[in-house]
Amino acid sequence: MSEILDEAVLQEEDTQKGKFLTFLVGKEEYGIEIKYVTEIIGGIQAITEIPDVPEYVKGIINLRGKIIPVMDVNLRFNKEARDYNDRTCIIVIDIDELSVGLIVDNVAEVISIADADIVPPPDVRSGFHNRYIKGIGKIGSEVKLILDCQRLLSTEELENLDYIN
Amino acid sequence: MKSVLIVDDAMFMRYTLRKILEKNGFLVVGEAENGLLGAQKYGELLPDIVTMDITMPELNGIGAVQLIKQINPQANIVMISAMGQQHLVREAILAGASNFLVKPFSEERVVEVLNSI
Amino acid sequence: MDKSLSKEPMLEMFIFENLQLLEQLEQTILAHEKERCLENAVINEIFRIMHTIKGAAAMMMYDGISSLAHAIEDLFFYIREFHPDEMDYSKICDIVLEGIDFIKNEIGKLEQDQEADGDSSPFVENIGQYLLQIKEASRNSKLINEAAARPAGHRKKFYISTSKSPPTESIKRYHALIYFTPGCEMENIRAFNLVHKLKDQAEQIDYIPADIIENNDSVEFIRENGFAVIFSTHLQQEAINELFMKEAFIDSLDLRVMEDEEWEIEQLRARNQIVLEEEPSVRNNEVREIGANLHSGSTRQSLISVNVDKLDRLMDMVGELVISETMVAFNPDLRTAAKLDNFHKATRQHRKIINELQDIVMSIRMVPLSMTFQKMNRLVRDMSKKLKKNVELVIIGEETEVDKNIIEHLSDPIMHLIRNAIDHGVESPEKRASLGKSPAARVYLEAKNEGGDVYIIIRDDGAGLNKEKILERARARGLIQKPDSNLSDGEIYSTILLPGFSTCEEISEFSGRGVGMDVVLKNIEEVGGTVLVDSTPGQGTTISLKIPLTLAIINGMRVKVGNSIYILPITSIKESFKAKPDNIIVDPDGNEMLMVRGECYPVLRLHQKFQLKSALKKIAEGIIVIVQNDSGSICLFVDALLGEQQVVVKALPKFIGKIAGISACTLLGDGRACLIIDVANLINPSKG
Known part of the structure; x- marks a missing residue:
C-alpha cells in the first residue's frame, strides 16, 4: 500500500495526464484523475461530527493542522452504508482550493488510461443513474468508472440532491 | 565587484535599479530616499559608485553631489535624470557628477554607464 | 493548495508605491481645496509626486499614465517657477483629481492582470490648453518665450578663450569627432560632460555645436553631425583616445592630430558661433527651498512593507505554537508524574511569553481603517457636487484596527452604503430647509471595537426608510412570507438586503447596476460579519456592519x-x-x-x-x-x-x-x- 501512496504522491504534473487512482466503493471500482489527489490516508481516524449536514458528510478531520471535511462516497452515491475497517482509506482531493477527504473502502492502484480508451457514461435511459461519473475507462477487459470530481464536490448538486430525495 | 549606493525617493526606482545592478554583477550596499540621507550613507559606506536621482525631497541630487564631493572629491556619482532636466544635469556635472542616465533607461545603458566609471 | 500566482514583484512594487502616492496626493488636494490658494509646499508635493509617477510609468512603458503625469508635472512646474496671477484653483484641483482618477483606474487594470491601455490624450490636451491659457494671461509669458527661443549660431558673441599661448613642442592639437550611442538622450549634456572632463587635461577647447548649454536644438545637430571638439594637450593620442572611449555611450570616435593651419581654421569656425560661457550657478535657493519643505506634511514613521503571505505564515505558526504549548502542558504522560511544581512554573512562564507573542503577531496584521475611511471623503465631495446636495462626512474612530485580510472587503460595501445615503437618504437643500433641518446633511462613518467584533456604522440624517414602500415591494417580489403583524421593524428593513430587492428605477449614476444591498451583505458575510438596518422616518437611516476579528x-x-x-x-x-x-x-x-x-x-x-x-x-x-x-x-x-x-x-x-x-x-x-x-x-x- 505504501508504495502506491508514495507513487501517487510523488508524480509530476506533466506526467499525470491519463493517470488515474483506482479505488473500491462497494463492489465497483472507480477511478479519479491523479492530478486532483493530494494525499491518501490509510485508515480512518477520529472524525468530528457536524450537525445539520447531509448524511454523507461525515464531519471534519485534522490533517496535519489543516481541517478538512470528509465525505462517505458510499452514502454520496446513495448506496448502503458500509462499516469502516482497516482497509478503509481517505483520499484527499483538491479542486479550486477546496479540499475534501473521500472515504472509500479500498485503494487499489495507479493506472494509465489513454484518452481514446475513455468513453462517455451510459445514458440514463439505460438505467445508469450515477451523475458523478465523467466517463468509462477501459483497461484490457476491465472497466473503471471515472469520477467527475467537480460534480462530486459541487454544492449545487448537494442542494438538488436533497430536494429530489 | 563594484559597490553601489542607490539614492532615489521612489521605492520603485530603487527596486528596479537594484535588480538591474545585482543581476549585472554589482554589489548594492545601500539605498537612500533623499539627498541628505544619501550623503550620510555615502559617508558610512564609501561605495565605489553612487546612483543619484535629481528630484528628491529634503535635498535634491545636486545638493547631495556637492555634499558627497566634500566627503570625497574622488566620489563617482551617476545622475539619474528625467527628460527635460538638462539644466539640472549640467549643474550636477559642474558640481562633480561623473555621468548621467536619462529615464526611462534600459538595463544595457545602466550597465554601460556604471562600467565606464 | 497553492494560492493564485503572485504578480511580478516589480509590477507589485509599482502598483503599491504609486497607489500610495496617489492616495497621499488626493488627501492633500481635498484638504487644501477649500482654501483660496495653493501653498508652495502643496504645489511642490504635486509636482514631485507626478514627477515620480511619470518616471516609474515610463520605465514600465505605460504611456497613458506617463504622458498624463508629465502634463500635470509641466503645469505645476510652471506654477511653481512663475507664480502666475490668474489661476482658477478649483479647475486646477479638478485637473489633478481627474488625473488621479485616470491613473488609479489604469493601475486597477494592472491589478487585474489587464493592460494599462487607457488613452490619456484628451486629458493631456486639456491640461496643455489650460497651461497655455495661464501662460498667456500671465505677464511672464514674454520672458519665457524669449528664454526658450535662443537659437544657436545666429548671433555673434565673443568667446573668452581659456588660454592664448601658442603651441609649444610637446603640446599637440587634436580634432575629435564623436558620435554618441543612439538613444542615449540629452546628447548636448553628454557633450558638455565630455568637455568638462577634458578641461583637466586640455586647453583651448572649442567645439561645434557651440551652444551645448542652453539650446536643446543642438541635440539634433549632434545626433546627425556628431560632436566636434578641438583642443590642445600634452597627452599622447592613445591617452586621449582612452579618455574619450572610457566614457559611456560613445558610439564612435574619430581622433586626429591637427596641423597648424587646419587648427586655426577650425578655431575660427568654432569661435564664430560660440555663445558666452556662463559661470556655473548652483541653484542654492532651490536647495534651500526644498530643505524648508521638509516637515510640511511628511510625518514619516519608520515603516517597512511586508509581504502578506509571510504574515499569514507567521500567524499560522503562532497558532500552531499555541496548540503545541497546550499539548506540552496538558500532556497525558504528565498525569503519572508526581511533583511537578517546577514544571508548572516553567509552563506558566512559557504560556505568558507565547501569549505576548500572539498579541504582537495579531497586531501586525491589524491595520487601521483610516485609509479606507479617508477614501470616502472624495466620494462624498464628488457626489455632493454632482447631485447639488450639501453633505458633510463625519468620520469617527478611524484609528480602529481591523485584520488586513478583511479591510479589502470593506471598501466597496462602505462606498456603496455611503452612495445610497447621499443618493437616496439625504434630501435636497430646499427640502431640508422646508423641513427645518440643517442645510448641511451629515453622513457619519464610525468604527468601534466591542467585545471581539468591530462595528462599522454608516448613519445619515436624511429622510429615513419608507417602511410601507419596502413592505409593498418585498411582498410584490415574494421576499416575505410572514404576515405583516409578525414582522418587526428590523425585519422589514432587513428585506432590502435580500437579492432581488433593488430595481432598475433605483439605478442612478452612482448606485450603478446590480450592486444592490444584497452584494453588500454578501461581501460582509464573506468575512463572517453581519449587517443590521435601522431607520427612523424623517430622521435618517443607520446601517451597522459587524465584523468579527478573524484568526483570533x-x-x-x-x-x-x-x-x-x-x-x-x-x-x-x-x-x-x-x-x-x-x-x-x-x-x-x-x-x-x-x-x-x-x-x-x-x-x-x-x-x-x-x-x-x-x-x-x-x-x-x-x-x-x-x-x-x-x-x-x-x-x-x-x-x-x-x-x-x-x-x-x-x-x-x-x-x-x-x-x-x-x-x-x-x-x-x-x-x-x-x-x-x-x-x-x-x-x-x-x-x-
Missing part, C-alpha cells in the same frame, strides 16, 4: 456533550451550576425555562440542538451554563465542563457551509478537530 486565538471552555467536545468562548460564559430538576419550568409550547435569582432564562439542550444521542438527558446529571451577549442570555445544558484552554479559531471548511450554532472549529491538544459554539446564534437564531 480565544480562551475557550471545553464542554462535553455525549461523545463530542465543543468549545464555548469564555467571554460568553456568565456562570455555571448544577440545576435542580424542580427549577425547570415548561411552557405551553414545550419550551424549557429556568429561574435563576428571579430571572427567567430559556434552556437550550445542546444534545438536542446538535443531535447527539449519547449525551446525558437528565437535568440533574448534567451542567447548566448561562451564556450571554448583547441581545440576551440563555441556559445551555451540557454533560460536563472539562476545563479552560486557549484555542486557535479556524474557519469551518467552505465545503461545509454555515451551521446553526457553530461559528468555527479548532484543534484540541490531542489532535482532534473540535467545533466552537456560536453563542450569538444560539441566543438569537434569526440574527448572529
Whole structure:
C-alpha cells in the first residue's frame, strides 16, 4: 500500500495526464484523475461530527493542522452504508482550493488510461443513474468508472440532491 | 565587484535599479530616499559608485553631489535624470557628477554607464 | 493548495508605491481645496509626486499614465517657477483629481492582470490648453518665450578663450569627432560632460555645436553631425583616445592630430558661433527651498512593507505554537508524574511569553481603517457636487484596527452604503430647509471595537426608510412570507438586503447596476460579519456592519456533550451550576425555562440542538451554563465542563457551509478537530 501512496504522491504534473487512482466503493471500482489527489490516508481516524449536514458528510478531520471535511462516497452515491475497517482509506482531493477527504473502502492502484480508451457514461435511459461519473475507462477487459470530481464536490448538486430525495 | 549606493525617493526606482545592478554583477550596499540621507550613507559606506536621482525631497541630487564631493572629491556619482532636466544635469556635472542616465533607461545603458566609471 | 500566482514583484512594487502616492496626493488636494490658494509646499508635493509617477510609468512603458503625469508635472512646474496671477484653483484641483482618477483606474487594470491601455490624450490636451491659457494671461509669458527661443549660431558673441599661448613642442592639437550611442538622450549634456572632463587635461577647447548649454536644438545637430571638439594637450593620442572611449555611450570616435593651419581654421569656425560661457550657478535657493519643505506634511514613521503571505505564515505558526504549548502542558504522560511544581512554573512562564507573542503577531496584521475611511471623503465631495446636495462626512474612530485580510472587503460595501445615503437618504437643500433641518446633511462613518467584533456604522440624517414602500415591494417580489403583524421593524428593513430587492428605477449614476444591498451583505458575510438596518422616518437611516476579528486565538471552555467536545468562548460564559430538576419550568409550547435569582432564562439542550444521542438527558446529571451577549442570555445544558484552554479559531471548511450554532472549529491538544459554539446564534437564531 505504501508504495502506491508514495507513487501517487510523488508524480509530476506533466506526467499525470491519463493517470488515474483506482479505488473500491462497494463492489465497483472507480477511478479519479491523479492530478486532483493530494494525499491518501490509510485508515480512518477520529472524525468530528457536524450537525445539520447531509448524511454523507461525515464531519471534519485534522490533517496535519489543516481541517478538512470528509465525505462517505458510499452514502454520496446513495448506496448502503458500509462499516469502516482497516482497509478503509481517505483520499484527499483538491479542486479550486477546496479540499475534501473521500472515504472509500479500498485503494487499489495507479493506472494509465489513454484518452481514446475513455468513453462517455451510459445514458440514463439505460438505467445508469450515477451523475458523478465523467466517463468509462477501459483497461484490457476491465472497466473503471471515472469520477467527475467537480460534480462530486459541487454544492449545487448537494442542494438538488436533497430536494429530489 | 563594484559597490553601489542607490539614492532615489521612489521605492520603485530603487527596486528596479537594484535588480538591474545585482543581476549585472554589482554589489548594492545601500539605498537612500533623499539627498541628505544619501550623503550620510555615502559617508558610512564609501561605495565605489553612487546612483543619484535629481528630484528628491529634503535635498535634491545636486545638493547631495556637492555634499558627497566634500566627503570625497574622488566620489563617482551617476545622475539619474528625467527628460527635460538638462539644466539640472549640467549643474550636477559642474558640481562633480561623473555621468548621467536619462529615464526611462534600459538595463544595457545602466550597465554601460556604471562600467565606464 | 497553492494560492493564485503572485504578480511580478516589480509590477507589485509599482502598483503599491504609486497607489500610495496617489492616495497621499488626493488627501492633500481635498484638504487644501477649500482654501483660496495653493501653498508652495502643496504645489511642490504635486509636482514631485507626478514627477515620480511619470518616471516609474515610463520605465514600465505605460504611456497613458506617463504622458498624463508629465502634463500635470509641466503645469505645476510652471506654477511653481512663475507664480502666475490668474489661476482658477478649483479647475486646477479638478485637473489633478481627474488625473488621479485616470491613473488609479489604469493601475486597477494592472491589478487585474489587464493592460494599462487607457488613452490619456484628451486629458493631456486639456491640461496643455489650460497651461497655455495661464501662460498667456500671465505677464511672464514674454520672458519665457524669449528664454526658450535662443537659437544657436545666429548671433555673434565673443568667446573668452581659456588660454592664448601658442603651441609649444610637446603640446599637440587634436580634432575629435564623436558620435554618441543612439538613444542615449540629452546628447548636448553628454557633450558638455565630455568637455568638462577634458578641461583637466586640455586647453583651448572649442567645439561645434557651440551652444551645448542652453539650446536643446543642438541635440539634433549632434545626433546627425556628431560632436566636434578641438583642443590642445600634452597627452599622447592613445591617452586621449582612452579618455574619450572610457566614457559611456560613445558610439564612435574619430581622433586626429591637427596641423597648424587646419587648427586655426577650425578655431575660427568654432569661435564664430560660440555663445558666452556662463559661470556655473548652483541653484542654492532651490536647495534651500526644498530643505524648508521638509516637515510640511511628511510625518514619516519608520515603516517597512511586508509581504502578506509571510504574515499569514507567521500567524499560522503562532497558532500552531499555541496548540503545541497546550499539548506540552496538558500532556497525558504528565498525569503519572508526581511533583511537578517546577514544571508548572516553567509552563506558566512559557504560556505568558507565547501569549505576548500572539498579541504582537495579531497586531501586525491589524491595520487601521483610516485609509479606507479617508477614501470616502472624495466620494462624498464628488457626489455632493454632482447631485447639488450639501453633505458633510463625519468620520469617527478611524484609528480602529481591523485584520488586513478583511479591510479589502470593506471598501466597496462602505462606498456603496455611503452612495445610497447621499443618493437616496439625504434630501435636497430646499427640502431640508422646508423641513427645518440643517442645510448641511451629515453622513457619519464610525468604527468601534466591542467585545471581539468591530462595528462599522454608516448613519445619515436624511429622510429615513419608507417602511410601507419596502413592505409593498418585498411582498410584490415574494421576499416575505410572514404576515405583516409578525414582522418587526428590523425585519422589514432587513428585506432590502435580500437579492432581488433593488430595481432598475433605483439605478442612478452612482448606485450603478446590480450592486444592490444584497452584494453588500454578501461581501460582509464573506468575512463572517453581519449587517443590521435601522431607520427612523424623517430622521435618517443607520446601517451597522459587524465584523468579527478573524484568526483570533480565544480562551475557550471545553464542554462535553455525549461523545463530542465543543468549545464555548469564555467571554460568553456568565456562570455555571448544577440545576435542580424542580427549577425547570415548561411552557405551553414545550419550551424549557429556568429561574435563576428571579430571572427567567430559556434552556437550550445542546444534545438536542446538535443531535447527539449519547449525551446525558437528565437535568440533574448534567451542567447548566448561562451564556450571554448583547441581545440576551440563555441556559445551555451540557454533560460536563472539562476545563479552560486557549484555542486557535479556524474557519469551518467552505465545503461545509454555515451551521446553526457553530461559528468555527479548532484543534484540541490531542489532535482532534473540535467545533466552537456560536453563542450569538444560539441566543438569537434569526440574527448572529
